[in-house]
Amino acid sequence: MDDIVVQVLIMLVQVVVLVLAISTGFAYLTLFERRLLARMQNRVGPNRAGPGGFLQPAADAVKLFFKEDVIPTLVDRGVYLLAPALAVIPALLIWAVIPFGCLNIAGDYQACFADPATNPNLHNIFQLADIDIGVLYLLAITSIGVYGITLAGWASNSKYAMLGGIRASAQLISYELALSSAVLAAVMMAGTLSTHEVIYQQMTMWFVIPQLLGFVLFLISGTAELVRAPFDLVEAEQELTSGYNAEYGSMKFALFFMSEYIKMIAISAIAVTLYLGGWNAPGLELLGSLMTGMAGPLVGSIAVGLASFLVFLVKVVLILFLFVWMRASWPRVRYDKLMYMGWKWLLPLALLNVAMTAVFVVVLPDALIHSVALFVASLVVMAVAYVVSSRVKPAPSRSRIKMVQPEVPRRPSS
Amino acid sequence: MFGELLKGLQTTLRYMFRPPVTVQYPDVKRPVRERFRGRHELKRFANGQERCIGCSLCSAACPADAILVVPAENNLEQPTSPGERYAATYEINMLRCIFCGYCEDACPTNAIVLEHQYELSFYDRQTSIYTKDMLLVPPDQGHGEIPPILTQLGDKRPSPPAQIDL
């Protein structure tokens, strides 16, 4: 009995700490993005609140908290109020299965690196729940987020918001397919749906190498899933004046904002887990054994836990950097072209990737060989796709613009 | 399909490592150029007398009708300005002013000059009207001698010279 109470207590503490940490992460991601965008645009970015703008997120939060909470008269009240919650809760739920480190409180760091099938004594407090269908859960929860956006667009009773909502439902559903297919291939490589085990399977080689194509597809469709630039049609400011959340203000807007950024971190975390070896990095085991030798198993375990968390963080930040970088560089894709790309390029490529992975994994049972083969195949497929796409839409010729010298009429000699 | 996109990424990445061009305004104030047309100032002569002789030419030249000049007769014992009259009221409505510099061009005594102050903000329309006290420079900041034509006091005083007709 006591055991369960303790476990529940630990779980609660974990949940509270996790949610707080993610909210802080979200807040500082906004700062990170703004500063980075500014630097890419030759600007400085927010640097007034606190040293180096460090308190800017707090200032924003305070501002949003104290804004008047306006509910437009003609909105569908119930749905209107529910929508922000529907957006932000799935974004938080995603984190339940993501291992963002490995701290075994049982006090044995080696459990982190052992085969989970033969070593069930792992109590990793850096992962809320290592459920058997972890990856499936991730896909399911990320898809639910679209309800918040669509319902917000519908309930706002505003034309811009509705267009945003319609775009959201179409875009998110189409890209869900490519995203899931990309993930499917990675899962086939790992042979498991458990997130911890996926990481274990990448101890020798990160899946980004055999699944290079899958990784690229995941990033593209992940960006679309996040409605981030260049696929941010749902809240296209220039067209729809920020789309689905046009009628939302104060904290309700902040919740949408929060859900978007938390999902952004989450998608990066999923990419890290599935393709970049999760929290693992070469040398972690060595660190564990060193610290255990010096100060005992518990310290070793904690050292590994913290180091692995750091590794995870670095990898996530790298992917977040990529998202911000893309936002700084590219214009937005048009809605119909986005659909075109999703259905005619990404989905076929993702399916091809799944087929390729299946064939190679079965035909070449040795992990190293089929990984290398898949890597080569990915490169070939990408090269072919590149050539075909440039045939479909050849680069503009220099003669697109002609330089002419129009006839200059003589001035009347006056 | 994605090859050319990388060029854009490359450009933005390169800029990330360059120093920003921003001037951090309230901390760093970029000095304005010498000819900058900012807030007006009413100048004085070296002896502390006001240059403005209340002729209202600036007011006439102003395209935006921003200047109000109400002249008054000088007290002959303690003249405020050389010449017959001085500006008893001199007001510029900074919300109307378009900083074209015509008042400066029109002024026969170079009394009104558009100086380099550009931080003009107000809480209400009343405070946007700059009165003479606000525009006039302190007495020790005068410059230049009084032109003889203005000191020929007497009955046959010439009317204010029109340097630039407008």
Next chain:
Amino acid sequence: MKAEGTMIKTEELQINIGPQHPSTHGVFRMLVTVDGETIVDLKPVFGYLHRNHEQIAEVNTYLQNMPYTDRLDYFNSMANNQAYAMAVEKLAEIEVPERAEYIRVIMVELTRILNHASALGFLINDMGAWQTPLAFGMREREKILDLFESTSGARLMCNYFRFGGVVRDLPPDFVPRLQSLLTGLPTFIDEFERMLRENEILRIRSEGIGVLPKEVAISYSVTGPVLRGSGIPYDIRKAEPYSIYDRFDFDVPIGTVGDVYDRFLVRIEEMRQSKRILEQALKQLPDAEGGHINPKARQNIRPPVGDAYTRIESPKGELGFYLVSDGGQTPYRYKVRAPSFINLTPLSDMCRGYKVADVVVILGSIDIVMGEVDR
């Protein structure tokens, strides 16, 4: 796409884009009828920024109108000044010294560069690039505005031209500063072009979008880069060389398709040509003895009874001023032929059949300034 009859009938939706909208470039309203995301009809509504410019001008003296022309197209105050000054000079038969003409050309060509740099930035921004090209364009614009500030005393509302010349001569350090700006300019243009010219997303967003065929462009009397993007080599600097433009060697870039992409490329190329003109103008610039203003020209003029129309190639197109004098201090009639306004008229023809997202891009490619449209 299926044939019309087999599609599900859906209700059309009317959306007001503007007057308060981030990408209508001012207070401009487009009443858009959409079927899904496709534009069925578009009705431009303007007049929200009407300031009675032409009527005020009939009350003001000729000189007092000069600062008001700054505020028509507030990106190109120098070009507006030139057009107005030329109109009055024609009306009152005032001669302009050579040096003043060169100073005018330098200023207007700088204006062209800054206008195109920022217009392209705004265009890409309308496509959804999160302000990066705009920030680059604005950075370049700032350098030119600094030159304007040191010359005329104001960055935007220059009020630099007078009848018979310009109000002050160039500051002593102007020429070296302009030269260093010109050496840095190709880097900016090349970088801007490299960053975006072949960018797939930009091409998807602009190629074949907002096509304005030659005939339509002519029938709407469109001018400027929009007309040249449609493939008509019409540039007033060449067609009717005013000021001293017949002394410079430059090309007129024209597009082949007439879509947004062509207008984008034409503007980039025009910046290069402006740079060429500037280099030649600097080389030919007469000494300061030439005088920056005709000393005989009075500013407080009463032109003889008559009328005059002059036009210049402003960065946005043909900018013309029509003045009628009744012999008094103020113009009897004052009319501005505003390129932004006339280029805006084919908007609904250009937008019909495209998507909602294209409307803002097409609008951005026309490059309007509401101050000039509504006057």
